[in-house]
Amino acid sequence: MDLYEHQGKDVFRAHGIATPRGIVATTGEEAADATRELGGRSVVKVQVQIGGRGKGGGVVLVDSPERAAEEAERMLRDGFKDMPVTRVLVEELLPIAQEYYTSFVLDRSAGDYLGMMTAEGGMDIEELAATRPEAIRRVHVDPMLGLRTYHVRELTGTLPPEAREGAADVLRKLAEILTDRDATLVEVNPLVLLEDGRVVALDAKVTVDDNALWRQPDIDELRSSFPIDPVEARAKATGLQYVKLDGDVGIIGNGAGLVMSTLDVVAQAGAKAANFLDVGGGASADLMATSLEVILSDPAVKAVLINIFGGITRCDLVAQGVLEALARIDANVPIVVRLDGTNARLGREILNEAAHPRIVAATTMLEAAQRAADLAKAAA
Amino acid sequence: MSVLIGAGTRLVVQGITGREGTFHTLRNRDYGTQVVAGVTPGKAAADVEGIPVFDTVVDAIRETGANTSMIFVPPRFAAEAILEAADAGIALVVCITEGIPVRDMANVHSYLKGVPTTLVGPNCPGVISPGAANVGIIPGEICAQGRVGLVSRSGTLVYQIVHELTQEGLGQSTCVGMGGDPVHGIGFIESLAAFQADDGTDLVVMVGEIGGDDEERAAAFIAEHVTKPVVGYIAGFEAPPGKRMGHAGAIVTGSKGTAAAKAEALEAAGVRVGRTPTQVAELVKATLG
Numbered sequence A: 001m002d003l004y005e006h007q008g009k010d011v012f013r014a015h016g017i018a019t020p021r022g023i024v025a026t027t028g029e030e031a032a033d034a035t036r037e038l039g040g041r042s043v044v045k046v047q048v049q050i051g052g053r054g055k056g057g058g059v060v061l062v063d064s065p066e067r068a069a070e071e072a073e074r075m076l077r078d079g080f081k082d083m084p085v086t087r088v089l090v091e092e093l094l095p096i097a098q099e100y101y102t103s104f105v106l107d108r109s110a111g112d113y114l115g116m117m118t119a120e121g122g123m124d125i126e127e128l129a130a131t132r133p134e135a136i137r138r139v140h141v142d143p144m145l146g147l148r149t150y151h152v153r154e155l156t157g158t159l160p161p162e163a164r165e166g167a168a169d170v171l172r173k174l175a176e177i178l179t180d181r182d183a184t185l186v187e188v189n190p191l192v193l194l195e196d197g198r199v200v201a202l203d204a205k206v207t208v209d210d211n212a213l214w215r216q217p218d219i220d221e222l223r224s225s226f227p228i229d230p231v232e233a234r235a236k237a238t239g240l241q242y243v244k245l246d247g248d249v250g251i252i253g254n255g256a257g258l259v260m261s262t263l264d265v266v267a268q269a270g271a272k273a274a275n276f277l278d279v280g281g282g283a284s285a286d287l288m289a290t291s292l293e294v295i296l297s298d299p300a301v302k303a304v305l306i307n308i309f310g311g312i313t314r315c316d317l318v319a320q321g322v323l324e325a326l327a328r329i330d331a332n333v334p335i336v337v338r339l340d341g342t343n344a345r346l347g348r349e350i351l352n353e354a355a356h357p358r359i360v361a362a363t364t365m366l367e368a369a370q371r372a373a374d375l376a377k378a379a380a
Numbered sequence B: 001m002s003v004l005i006g007a008g009t010r011l012v013v014q015g016i017t018g019r020e021g022t023f024h025t026l027r028n029r030d031y032g033t034q035v036v037a038g039v040t041p042g043k044a045a046a047d048v049e050g051i052p053v054f055d056t057v058v059d060a061i062r063e064t065g066a067n068t069s070m071i072f073v074p075p076r077f078a079a080e081a082i083l084e085a086a087d088a089g090i091a092l093v094v095c096i097t098e099g100i101p102v103r104d105m106a107n108v109h110s111y112l113k114g115v116p117t118t119l120v121g122p123n124c125p126g127v128i129s130p131g132a133a134n135v136g137i138i139p140g141e142i143c144a145q146g147r148v149g150l151v152s153r154s155g156t157l158v159y160q161i162v163h164e165l166t167q168e169g170l171g172q173s174t175c176v177g178m179g180g181d182p183v184h185g186i187g188f189i190e191s192l193a194a195f196q197a198d199d200g201t202d203l204v205v206m207v208g209e210i211g212g213d214d215e216e217r218a219a220a221f222i223a224e225h226v227t228k229p230v231v232g233y234i235a236g237f238e239a240p241p242g243k244r245m246g247h248a249g250a251i252v253t254g255s256k257g258t259a260a261a262k263a264e265a266l267e268a269a270g271v272r273v274g275r276t277p278t279q280v281a282e283l284v285k286a287t288l289g
Helices: A005-014 A028-037 A065-078 A125-131 A149-156 A161-180 A210-215 A217-225 A230-237 A256-268 A285-296 A315-328 A344-354 A365-379 B019-031 B057-064 B075-088 B102-112 B155-167 B188-197 B214-225 B248-253 B259-268 B277-288
Strands: A022-025 A042-046 A059-062 A088-091 A096-107 A112-118 A137-141 A183-194 A199-201 A205-208 A241-244 A249-253 A275-278 A303-310 A335-341 A359-362 B010-014 B034-039 B051-054 B068-071 B092-095 B118-120 B126-129 B133-136 B145-152 B172-177 B203-209 B230-235 B272-274
Touching: A005 A022, A005 A161, A005 A205, A005 A217, A022 A028, A028 A042, A028 A065, A028 A088, A042 A065, A059 A065, A065 A088, A096 A161, A112 A149, A112 A161, A112 B102, A137 A149, A149 A161, A161 A183, A161 A199, A205 A210, A210 A217, A210 B102, A230 A241, A230 A285, A249 A256, A249 A285, A249 A365, A256 A275, A256 A303, A256 A365, A256 B155, A256 B203, A256 B230, A275 A285, A285 A303, A285 A315, A303 A315, A303 A344, A303 A365, A303 B155, A315 A335, A315 A344, A335 A344, A335 A365, A335 B155, A344 A359, A359 A365, A365 B277, B010 B019, B010 B057, B010 B075, B019 B034, B019 B068, B019 B133, B034 B057, B051 B057, B057 B075, B068 B075, B068 B133, B075 B092, B075 B102, B145 B155, B145 B188, B155 B172, B155 B203, B155 B230, B155 B277, B172 B188, B188 B203, B188 B214, B203 B214, B203 B259, B203 B277, B214 B230, B214 B259, B230 B259, B230 B277, B259 B272, B272 B277
Parallel strands: A249 A275, A249 A303, A303 A335, A335 A359, B010 B034, B010 B068, B034 B051, B068 B092, B092 B118, B145 B172, B145 B203, B203 B230, B230 B272
Antiparallel strands: A022 A088, A042 A059, A042 A088, A096 A112, A096 A183, A112 A137, A183 A199, A183 A205, A241 A275, B126 B133, B126 B172
C-alpha cells in the first residue's frame, strides 16, 4: 500500500525523523487558513499515490493565503494525472542550504534491502542513476543483521561533513521503519540540510507490504483514505482483482498470469480488453456470478470472455456461477466461455444443457479470444 | 529423468490437516508421489488416510526418512515452517502458501544462504515430474511424460502452456512453478541450470511476466551457460502500466520491467519467444523437429 506524503510523514515523525510543519487541507479555505498559521507563505502539495508531482504542477510555492486557496482549489478540482485529489498538504517554507536523496527499498533480486544516498538531490534522480551511477552510493542490508555502522559511514560519506551526523540519524530511523512497519520502500527526495545545520525530510514516500497489514493495524486503517472507482471497490470487497481498462471486451480469468495472457491474445485478435479481472484460485459459483455482474455493470463492454483453466478452481462451479449470474441480471451482450482443467467436461455439459442464448462456447483460448473480439467489433 | 523431484522423493506435508493441505496431499499420493508423513503441531499420533502426522519436521524425518517438504501452512506461520524444514535438513522445500509478508521471506532468504536446502515458492503451484512425482497443486492429468522442461512465474500459465504442449504430443521432464512473490526461492536461473544438467531434458520453456528483472537476468544467464534450446513466453504486453511511487525501484533494476523489454532481452540471447501460449507449443515442436 502506497501512503500519501502526509501519512508517510506521520510515520517518519513517529520514528523521530524531522519534517517541516504541515497541515492537511481539503478545501481552498482550509489551505488559506493553514498558510496564515504558517506565517503567510507556504508550499501547497497535492496528495496522490504517484510520483512526478514537482514536474507536473503538483507542488507550488505561494506567498499569500489567497494564492494558497487558489492553488489548492485548482488541485482539488482538476485532479492530478487523471487521479482524483481529495486533499493537499500545506507546509512551512524552510531555509534550505543543500538537497540530497536517500532511500531504502526491498531488492527483489538480492532478497535484501538496498540503501541508497546521493549528494545530488532533486527531481532527476533516475537520470542520474542512468548517466552517472557512481554518484549514488549503495549498500545491501541483510534483513537479519540490520543496518550496520559501516553501512551508515559508507552512505553518509558522500555528503559534506556538516550534514553527515544528521543524515546518519535519518538513515537509522528509516531502517527502523523498514522492519518495524513492514515497509518495502522508504524514500526521501529531497532530504535537506537547512541553513541552521538541521537535516529534515522534505518529502516522504512510504510503501507498506500488503501481506503484512494484519500486523500493522494503524496503517491498515489508512486504506479508506484512498479514492477508488466504485466498480473496483465492489470487486475488492468480494476478493476479486479488478482493474478498469479502456477497451470493450470484458475479461474474466483465473490467475494473474493467465488473465494478462488473455488480454494479450485478445489484442492480437484485434480488440481491446475492457478490464483485468482475476477471480483467483478456487472460485465459487457465487464469486463467478459477482464477477460477471461487475463486468456487465461497465457500459463499455460489448462482449465478455471468460477464460478459466481449473487447477484448484473447478469448472463445474464456474459454469453454475455463470448461469446463476444470468438468472439474476439481464445480460445484453454475448458471453464467450472457455473452460479447461479440473472438471472442464462437466462444466461444458452444464452450459450445453442450459443452452442460454447469450453463451457462446469455445474450446481453446485462441478461438475464444477471436470469437469475443469479433463479437465486440460486430456490436460496436 | 527429471529435476528437483522424482522416484526418490519422500514427501512430508507441513499443514497436512488443513482442508487444502489434506486435499492436495491425497491428490499427490494418488498421482504416485511417496507421501510418507505430515506435520501439524499438536496433532501428532493422528493420521490422514494412513499418513502418520508428527509434531515436528525433525520427528517426521527420524521416523520416515522424509527428504522433501510441501508447505500448506497459513501465511502468518509459513516462513517459520520453511525455517523449521531447512533447519531439520530437508533438501527441497516447496511452499504453496500465498500471502507471506515479504520481510519474513527476506529473513528466510538470508538464512537459506548458509544451508544446503533448496526452496521453491512461496505462492507457487509446486513442481511435477510427470509419471514420477507431483508435489503441489498442478493438475497431473494435463501433463505427459517427456523431454521438455518448463519453468514459470505464473501458476495458471503453467497449466495453459503444459496443456498446449501435451496437446501437441510434447511431454515434460519436470514443470517448475517458481511463484511470483518478490522474494522467493529458486528462479529461472537455478531452474535453467538444473535443466541444462539433466539428461532427460532436451529443451526448456520459460514463462515470464511483467515486473522485476528476473527475465532479463535469465537472458544473460542463457547467453553464457545454456546450450540447450530455450523457448520463452512473456505475459502482460497489454497490462496497464503499474503506478509507481518512488524512483528507487527503477534505479535498482535499471529496467522498466515491461513485456516488450523482456521479450527483447530473451530474443537477443537466442531465445525464441512465442506471442501466445499456442505459439509456444508450435515453436517447441518446430525446434525439436
